[in-house]
Amino acid sequence: MPRVMLREMKKNQRGTITAVKQGGEMGRRIRDMGLVPGSEIKIQGRAPLYDPVALRVMGSVLTLRNNEADFIEVEVEEQ
Secondary structure (H helix, E strand, C coil), X not given: CCEEEHHHCCCCCEXXXXXXXXXXXXXHHHHHCCXXXXXXXXXXXXXXXXXXXXXXXXXXXXXXXXXXXXXXXXXXXXX
């Protein structure tokens, strides 16, 4: 399965997080939200200017700015 950064995913696309490529405070914040390797996600939608992105993870909906989504690598499911 191909790997892309979360920012590149399309609406209704699903995948599994493979890596969070950010350390420090931002990396900790991303992981605290449940965005850790092995978590399954689905893109729920995007704002009109494509920032932020809404995604479903562990039964909750989160929104991330694109500059945060750039650090999350996802193995996407083929459609």
